[in-house]
Amino acid sequence: MLSALAGAAQRQEVCALVDASDSFDPASAATAGVNLERLLWVRCGQPATVKRTAGEMKSRPTGFAFSGVLEQVLKVTDLLLQSGGFGMVVLDLGGVPVKSAHRVPLTSWFRFRRAVEPTATVLLLIEQEPCAKTCASLVLRLQSETIFVSNSDAFDRSQYDLRFLSHNVGYRNFAMNIPNNCAVGHASLLRGMGFRAEMVRSWTQRKPPQSAGTHFEMRTAP
């Protein structure tokens, strides 16, 4: 997600992030190269409070029949897509339980698809399991595979795929160049994570694509 936002920042596009679980870390984004001044961050999850009557504060969604976070997310996304002009709108449902995410009606995804089809806006949905179904033009599955650490204390290497830098000559040079004042992670020990990305479905090509997969790594920021 941050890479996509950083790419949009390089293209000088204005982006919006609808954060369903309020878990976005601005420091991580800044490290990844996201231009925070061009990113509209919408923090969902907390209903708006409206002063309705004298002497009491009623906490309720303002004027509309919103009952949960997902309703907020859908409404905000609708507004952003209708407003137009955004290069990328990201819906981060990564922190939303799968059961809740599946409750979003398919008509909403169809509406969003219709809204972005004639525009240059990219609607990016981050979720634990695909719930947009056939409305998605491209579905990618990302899975963590490897964690790179620099010591082996109290860790069963036989069970999990962790690479220890002290045993790997290739990474040792890399570790020496990392300063200790890392912005995001504690770089002296945690080096990064390895992921596998697989294209599940794509409508962006005329023929259905062959199964394609790749590996990439994320490292603590230098």
Added chain:
Amino acid sequence: MFACIYIPDFPVEAIVRAEPLLREHAVAVLEGKLPLVRVIALNERARQLGMEIGMTKLQAAVFSRNPSPTRDSIGLAVLRQRSCEQELSAHAALLDVAHAFTPRVEDTAPDTLLLDLVGLDRLYGAPAKMASDLASRVIAVGIEANIALAANPDAALNAARGFSGTTIIPAGSEAQRLGVLPLQVLLDAFEIASQKKVGGEAPRRQEEKLRAQMLDTLERWGVHDFRTLALLPEHALASRLGERGAKLRRLARGEGMRTLVLCAPSVQFEEAMELESPVETIESLSFVFVLNRLLEQLCARLEARALATHELCLRLQLERRVADEEADTVDDLKTLDSHNVAYPSIFKRTLRLPVSMRDSKVFLKLLQLELAAHPPGAPVIKLWIAAEPAPPRTAQRGLFLPVTPEPERLEITLARISSIVGERRAGIARLLDSHRRESFCVDRFALTASGISHIASPTLSEGNNHIPLALRILRPAQPLQVCLLAGRPDTLVLEKQTERTKIQGKVLWSAGPWRSSGDWWTEKMKQDVAMGPWDREEWDIALALTSIDQENKGDVGVALYRIYRDVATGNWFADAIYD
């Protein structure tokens, strides 16, 4: 060449400007305190009904209540209380129009302006073109006025007061054109032309008495119009009526030239309206109509001066509530204040716009959303809207730059989003210069030139496969129960397991602790957890992920978390997930 803009029945016109539907009705304006409320101004339709200035309220009410069988609802007279705010707004609008036309403007009277048009023919064209252009600009701000152009200011003033519509008097034919006007017009204009500032009640009565005597004298002589007065010999007239008589004769002949007393253009843009009855619900159509009308007037004034605004200030005068009246003592009022029961008499909201705008529909929507988020809490009886003038937006986008949101639509979208997710929950994240975790604030989202700067970022597209590691923050931090083994976290479980976060199990790998503390010197902020001092030990840990599938329970991978121990309390919290 000089021009005069004169608004006949100014108090009526000021009210009709705010309520354009009244233009088709007979309108009478009342002033005074009961029982001495009298009609002070009428429009032409009201005169046709038989109403007169000086009528009492009871007499005027007859025309508004008992329509004759042949009279429809339009024939009924509408009675309105005089509104000084609306008159000031109308006068300010007129000044804006005049200053947009020429910088040389004399603020002669609330209903009269004199404009120096010398040298403007090359800009606006012939006098007829200038007159029609001026008339259309005056109509654009919602006012119907008489406009006259003449070679000297006094002739223009008399023509505007005497002739309705647009009048152009060529140089040299002033006496001929003004000759048909009644003497009353001359005496009315004379006081303005002589720039007499009559202060106090007694001098004003004395002046009115003198004027009545002079009118009586002239009528006894058989002088009823300008032409007759202009034919009288100057010396004989001066010997009988003094200097005043000679001046009157020169004005009647359309002669003489004087220097205009110029006024500076106003930089205050404010519109006001007093409501006939208190409006309790701000969503009501009547309130929206009033708001819309005021905004349209404000935008028309800004447009007349080629300006826009970047700040709108809405003030509402609220009706005193019963709760306030029941509060007998100061302590009661304080108690009510603490419960937000007692409201101030003036409710104020300010809209700060990131770019200068001049669209009344956008302003209306933004104000509606603002008032929906912050209701005044009491019936509204009067409202003011003021705009801070600013030069209009002149930025031109490049052809090959990516499309950005339209500022007007973006503002409305942001206001709507704020009403859904709450204030200060949508905007730009700005990192603060601090070592504290979560040291950022959310600023208002605005597309500025500084945000367009190119930022080099490490992305896959550049062939750099090492993407920086990111964190997914758990807000608020989740309390943990941690068992230690040899000073390191061994097993942990969330104190309150939720559907969203399930963190528990044996720690596979841990690294730490990293100690950080700060802000211990800020005594004042100790109560505020978010901004107060902190002292924590952070750990990176790896936990086995369990499958969500109930049938195939088992470990499916490893997840990395960042947990910390609050040194002050000794409690453990889950802070973030490495993503």
